[in-house]
Amino acid sequence: MSSHFFDGSSPKRYEATLKIRPEGISFETERGTLDWRYEDLIRLWDYRPGEHLALTHGKHQDSRLVIEEADAISEIGQHAPNLVNRSRERLKSVRIAGALAGGILLLVAAIYFLVPPIADRMARAMPWSFEAKDAPELAQLERFIGKTCTASRPNQVLYDMTDRLLAAANFPHPITVGVTNRKTPNAFTFPGGKIVLLRGLIDKARTPNEVAAVIGHEIGHVVNRDHTERWIRNNVLSAATTMLFGFNPTGSIGESLFQSGLALSFSREDERDADAFAIDLLNQLDLDPSGGAAFFKRLSRSGGLGEILPDYLNTHPESEGRAEYFREHGTGTKQALSPADWLILKQICVTTG
Numbered sequence: 138m139s140s141h142f143f144d145g146s147s148p149k150r151y152e153a154t155l156k157i158r159p160e161g162i163s164f165e166t167e168r169g170t171l172d173w174r175y176e177d178l179i180r181l182w183d184y185r186p187g188e189h190l191a192l193t194h195g196k197h198q199d200s201r202l203v204i205e206e207a208d209a210i211s212e213i214g215q216h217a218p219n220l221v222n223r224s225r226e227r228l229k230s231v232r233i234a235g236a237l238a239g240g241i242l243l244l245v246a247a248i249y250f251l252v253p254p255i256a257d258r259m260a261r262a263m264p265w266s267f268e269a270k271d272a273p274e275l276a277q278l279e280r281f282i283g284k285t286c287t288a289s290r291p292n293q294v295l296y297d298m299t300d301r302l303l304a305a306a307n308f309p310h311p312i313t314v315g316v317t318n319r320k321t322p323n324a325f326t327f328p329g330g331k332i333v334l335l336r337g338l339i340d341k342a343r344t345p346n347e348v349a350a351v352i353g354h355e356i357g358h359v360v361n362r363d364h365t366e367r368w369i370r371n372n373v374l375s376a377a378t379t380m381l382f383g384f385n386p387t388g389s390i391g392e393s394l395f396q397s398g399l400a401l402s403f404s405r406e407d408e409r410d411a412d413a414f415a416i417d418l419l420n421q422l423d424l425d426p427s428g429g430a431a432f433f434k435r436l437s438r439s440g441g442l443g444e445i446l447p448d449y450l451n452t453h454p455e456s457e458g459r460a461e462y463f464r465e466h467g468t469g470t471k472q473a474l475s476p477a478d479w480l481i482l483k484q485i486c487v488t489t490g
């Protein structure tokens with residue numbers, strides 16, 4: 138058992154005689170004496186009890202001091218435990234890794250909690266053209282939502298009713314509304330202010346105000362810029378996820394508004410805000426909210442209205458609570474359509490195109 142030294146410039150192995158000191162190692166070879174302070178030393182590979190300890194000097198990293206004497210190694214360990222004591226070093230790296238993971242978790246939590254409220258404000262500041270360019274052609278959506286119902290008088294009744302709601306909404310960009318021939322009672326809003334009601338919604342509604350409440354809710358999504366908000370939220374979160382983890386488990390960043398519109402639903406807050414918006418429109422026009430309330434209550438009883446597309450019903454599991462909300466906050470008394478116009482609207486899907 139001995140110690141030896143390589144000077145880094147020749148392959149020669151020099152026998153070394155050690156003196157372990159509190160501040161470092163002095164060792165004597167045939168070339169002379171060297172003083173290495175512990176703080177300058179780097180351990181070269183893992184020391185295991187009973188084996189050698191190989192050290193190099195931070196300023197002469199080609200040189201090697203290889204110590205084989207167990208008592209010298211343990212003495213070094215008393216002065217500079219980090220050079221010898223493997224478990225302590227491992228513990229330290231575990232602590233560092235833990236702190237790092239904690240930091241990343243905090244950052245992720247901060248992003249996930251802070252982005253949504255910021256996205257809401259950012260969305261309202263984004264130009265309308267940003268969203269409007271992603272407006273889908275309804276023909277592209279036919280296989281999901283059925284063909285457009287084209288009966289002309291019923292459509293005129295629908296437009297007139299929607300126009301009154303839109304006038305109250307006071308939104309500066311065009312919003313369109315249409316009905317498609319699908320028997321599921323549901324409604325959607327697509328990027329660019331396209332509102333689509335499925336025929337089932339008109340069929341199931343018992344009063345015009347039930348339809349008006351749903352249209353008001355969808356107008357709320359448009360005015361609140363919920364598509365843009367969702368797009369910002371999802372893209373910022375997926376970019377942050379990619380930056381932190383080097384990959385993105387939730388989908389590509391280049392996802393278009395339309396795709397995100399199909400794939401992900403609005404948040405609960407968005408839904409509540411859209412309801413509040415609808416009630417405000419009904420109140421402005423003095424429209425009785427109880428029809429809307431009854432509609433939501435009926436839907437909550439029927440349940441199980443799953444559709445490929447999200448929104449109106451899929452994202453509203455608490456229809457019962459919403460009915461309550463409409464009843465409590467609504468103040469109007471009138472119906473949105475005359476009984477005659479209501480019967481006409483019910484015929485909207487007698488022709489499709």
Ligand SMILES: [Zn+2]
Pocket residue numbers: 354358403408411448449452
């Ligand atoms: Zn909604």
